[in-house]
Amino acid sequence: MQEAQVIRSLSALAHEARLRVFRALVVAGPEGLTPSAMAEQLGIAPNALSFHLKELSHAELVSQERQGRNVLYRAAFPAMNGLLCYLVDNCCQGKACMPDASALCQC
Numbered sequence: 001m002q003e004a005q006v007i008r009s010l011s012a013l014a015h016e017a018r019l020r021v022f023r024a025l026v027v028a029g030p031e032g033l034t035p036s037a038m039a040e041q042l043g044i045a046p047n048a049l050s051f052h053l054k055e056l057s058h059a060e061l062v063s064q065e066r067q068g069r070n071v072l073y074r075a076a077f078p079a080m081n082g083l084l085c086y087l088v089d090n091c092c093q094g095k096a097c098m099p100d101a102s103a104l105c106q107c
Contacts, residue, residue, distance in 0.1 A: 012059035
C-alpha cells in the first residue's frame with residue numbers, strides 16, 4: 001500500500017461516526033449493509049451517513065453495489081488488510097514479534 005493511500009485511509013477513519021460505520025460493515029461481512037440499515041443500527045441521520053460513506057468510499061475502504069432500488073455497502077477487506085500490513089511492516093525491527101501478516105482478517 002502506498003503512503004498516500006495510507007494517509008487517506010487513516011484520515012477517513014479518524015472520525016467517530018466513520019469509524020463506527022466502517023466497523024459495522026466489517027461486522028456485517030461480505031453481505032454488507034444498506035444505508036437505511038446502517039442509519040437505524042448506528043443512530044446516524046441519513047444525510048450525515050451519506051457524507052461519511054462518501055468519505056470512506058473516497059478512501060477506498062468501502063465498496064458499493066446497486067441491488068435494485070437499494071445500494072449495498074461493504075467493507076473493502078483487501079484495503080483494510082493492506083492498511084494493517086503497512087502499519088505493522090517491519091515491526092520490532094524485522095523480528096518475529098507479530099503474527100504472520102497472512103493471518104490477518106481472512107474475510
